[in-house]
Structures are given as structure tokens and as C-alpha cells.
Amino acid sequence: xxxxxxxxxxxxxxxxxxxxxxxxxxxPGVVSPVVEALRSRGYALQQLPCPExxxxxxxxxxxxxxxYDTPAYRDHCRRLARAIAPLIEQYLRRGDELVLIGLDxxxxxxxxxxxxxxxWGGRPDRPQDDWKILPRRGIWIEELEAELAGRGLPPLRAxxxxxxxxxxxxxxxRADLEQFLDEPERSGVEGPAAT
Amino acid sequence: xxxxxxxxxxxxxxDALINPPAGSAALPDALPIxxxxxxxxxxxxxxxxxxxxxxxxxxxxxxYSHHGYAVVAIGLHGTAGGGLxxxxxxxxxxxxxxxxxxxxxxRPGAGVDAEAQRLGAFLAAYDVxxxxxxxxxx
Numbered sequence: 574x575x576x577x578x579x580x581x582x583x584x585x586x587x588x589x590x591x592x593x594x595x596x597x598x599x600x601p602g603v604v605s606p607v608v609e610a611l612r613s614r615g616y617a618l619q620q621l622p623c624p625e626x627x628x629x630x631x632x633x634x635x636x637x638x639x640x641y642d643t644p645a646y647r648d649h650c651r652r653l654a655r656a657i658a659p660l661i662e663q664y665l666r667r668g669d670e671l672v673l674i675g676l677d678x679x680x681x682x683x684x685x686x687x688x689x690x691x692x693w694g695g696r697p698d699r700p701q702d703d704w705k706i707l708p709r710r711g712i713w714i715e716e717l718e719a720e721l722a723g724r725g726l727p728p729l730r731a732x733x734x735x736x737x738x739x740x741x742x743x744x745x746x747r748a749d750l751e752q753f754l755d756e757p758e759r760s761g762v763e764g765p766a767a768t
Numbered sequence: 769x770x771x772x773x774x775x776x777x778x779x780x781x782x783d784a785l786i787n788p789p790a791g792s793a794a795l796p797d798a799l800p801i802x803x804x805x806x807x808x809x810x811x812x813x814x815x816x817x818x819x820x821x822x823x824x825x826x827x828x829x830x831x832y833s834h835h836g837y838a839v840v841a842i843g844l845h846g847t848a849g850g851g852l853x854x855x856x857x858x859x860x861x862x863x864x865x866x867x868x869x870x871x872x873x874x875r876p877g878a879g880v881d882a883e884a885q886r887l888g889a890f891l892a893a894y895d896v897x898x899x900x901x902x903x904x905x906x
Contacts, residue, residue: 585828589808591774591837592828601775601806608799617787620811627827631835656820660813 578669581616582661583607584682585623587674587734592623594635599741606747607674607734614754616672619660622653624681624713634697637690637704638680641712650681650713654720665726674750675714677733683711684733702739775806776905777895778832780825780841780869782851783814794876796884798842805891810839812852822853826860833866836904838896842887845873870894 587607590598611618625633625641628649664671675684690704710718718728732753735746785798786809802809810828813821833839843850849857850873858868872890874883895901 589778589810591776591778591808591832593772593774596771598772598774600773602778602808603799603803605803608803612799618811620809622821622824623828626831627824631831631837652820653824656818656824660816660818660821663816 575667577667578664579614579616580619580664580669580671581611582619582621582671582673582729583611584674584676584679584734585621585626586676586682586736588618588620589623591631592626594625594633597635597737599736599743604734604736606743607750610747610750610754611674616754619664621657621682621713621717624650624653627653636680637688637693638683638707638709638712639689639691640693641680647712647716650716651720653713654717657717658720658724661721662724662726671729672754673714673729673731675711675731675733676737677735678706678737678739679711679733681711681713682733683709683737684714684731686733686735686738687711688737704739706738775808776836776901777806777838777840777891778808778810779891780810780812780829780839780852780857782812782842782844782847784844784847784851785842785874786811792876794880795844795874796880796887798874798887801884801887802842802891805888807840807891812857815848815851818853819856822856823860826857826864826866829861829869830864830866833869836896836900838894839869840891840894841869841871843871843873845875 586592587604590600590602628646676682677684677686678688680688685708686706687709688704689707734750779802781798788795810825829839841852843852849855861868872887874887
């Protein structure tokens with residue numbers, strides 16, 4: 574029998590910044606502070622698919638939660654969730670300890686926070702910072718969690734790396750992640766509004 | 769793109785290279801090498817039947833490959849398909865009109881330092897043609 578492992582499900586762009594929307598990449602490839610924090614604590618890494626890249630492409634516009642909140646995009650996210658869920662289920666069934674590291678501020682991969690601006694649309698000429706950060710999941714995380722719940726799997730401990738919060742503070746994001754990882758494992762899941 | 773730090777290069781990488789099994793000291797640690805050369809990672813699942821996930825990965829590779837990104841594959845010599853699910857992934861890529869990425873195979877037991885150097889040299893040398901870079905990387 575294999576020993577119980579610690580596994581971190583990580584947003585695609587945390588291992589591959591090429592997945593980011595134009596002008597959103599802060600690193601050439603791997604987000605090294607996240608990888609170092611996880612590996613130094615014994616976590617194996619499992620990359621999640623990037624829903625925005627496969628849906629809207631590498632040259633997509635910036636967008637907020639409300640723009641991606643469409644039946645077609647949710648269907649797409651459910652397809653991705655069904656593709657990765659068997660692997661996650663396998664980890665959980667054999668007793669591995671899982672955490673989910675998303676991307677706070679992202680309309681798709683936000684865990685504690687997502688970006689919101691209900692009147693965004695049309696020609697993309699909005700001024701910088703013309704959006705709000707709301708305490709809620711992004712759409713991909715909502716659909717992934719729904720897929721896992723539908724399989725009778727327990728909620729995952731989850732947090733987000735604050736890359737899409739408007740102004741990125743690497744030291745603060747790292748301290749926040751390390752605090753999350755060093756907390757003793759709790760039952761239940763941290764909801765977005767509780768953080 | 770002046771505010772953007774993306775490296776425009778990435779590698780398909782087997783799970784066994786990202787999460788080496790305990791006691792596999794014969795393998796170089798690929799992640800820091802990829803990181804040092806500015807590569808992102810597209811992680812392949814461990815061995816098993818993950819067809820839908822491979823299709824999703826192939827979709828992503830197609831999107832990158834068609835828009836000026838360099839994609840390579842790092843495999844493990846002596847494992848089925850190099851640990852890259854190559855027998856299933858290659859047709860998925862061809863179906864999406866993607867030229868198969870150049871593959872570099874790491875040889876377990878050939879010397880960790882030597883293999884790390886060989887991987888680094890491969891990563892440093894590869895990119896898409898200059899015309900492709902000029903077309904997309906503005």
C-alpha cells in the first residue's frame with residue numbers, strides 16, 4: 574500500500590505563466606515562490622487545466638466574473654472538471670491530504686476572491702483598476718467543487734495566490750500561502766466570505 | 769506586452785519528473801531547471817487511463833503552438849511513452865494540426881549532474897523560428 578501523500582492541486586498558471594491573459598504574467602514560467610513553499614513542505618504538485626486558455630485562447634481580453642458567467646463557459650468548465658476529477662478522486666480515495674491553490678482575483682480560478690464589474694462589456698477600453706474584488710469563488714473553482722461534491726468527495730482545503738488582486742505583493746502573497754500551509758489540517762473548507 | 773514577463777516557452781513534463789517517487793535520486797530535479805530557463809510546465813498525469821484529461825492538455829498545446837509559443841516534451845527514458853502518454857497524446861496533437869513537440873529523454877542512472885546539464889542545454893537551445901516570434905511576441 575502506498576504511503577499517504579500531501580498533494581497540492583495548483584492553478585495551471587502557477588506552473589505556467591504563459592497561460593495568463595496578456596500583461597498578466599509576473600514570471601517567465603513557473604511561479605517559483607509557490608512551488609518552493611509547497612515542495613519544501615513535502616507537497617506533490619498536481620496542475621489543474623486552465624479553463625480560460627482553452628475557451629478564449631491565448632489572446633483573450635481581460636474579463637471579470639460576470640463576463641465568464643455564461644452557460645457555455647460553465648459547460649466548458651464542467652468538461653474540464655470531469656477530466657481532472659478522476660485523478661483527484663484517486664488521491665482522495667487512497668487517503669492523500671489535498672489542498673487547492675487557486676488564483677485570488679481571477680474570474681475563473683479565484684478561491685477567496687474574484688474580480689467583478691457587472692457593466693463590463695463591449696469595446697475593451699475601460700480604465701485600469703476599474704473592477705471590484707469580491708469575496709467569492711471564480712467560476713472554474715465553483716464548477717470543479719460542484720463536480721467533486723457530485724462524486725461524494727469531501728470539500729478541499731483551499732486558498733488562492735493573490736496574483737490577480739490588482740496590485741501584486743509577492744512577499745505578502747507568500748506569507749499568506751505559508752500561513753495557510755502551516756495551519757493544522759481542519760475539517761471543512763474555508764469559504765470565500767470567511768477570509 | 770512590455771509589462772508581461774511570460775517566457776513564451778513551456779514543456780510537457782511527466783508526473784514522475786515533477787513528483788519523483790521516493791528514492792529516485794537518479795533523476796535530476798527538472799522543475800528548477802525549467803524555471804531557470806524560463807519555461808512553464810504542462811504536467812502530464814501519472815500512468816493510468818486519463819483520456820479526457822489528455823484531450824484537454826492537447827487542446828492547450830494546440831492553442832499555444834498556433835500562437836507563437838514554443839512547446840517541448842521532456843520524457844523519461846525506459847518508461848512507457850517516456851511518461852508522456854505519447855501513444856495517446858501524439859494522435860490527439862496531430863488531430864489538432866499540431867506538429868509533435870521536440871522530445872528530450874532523461875536517462876535515469878546516467879548521472880544526475882550530466883543529465884541536468886543535458887536538459888539545460890536542450891531547453892536553452894530551443895525556440896520557435898524567429899519569424900514566428902516576430903509575428904506573435906509583440
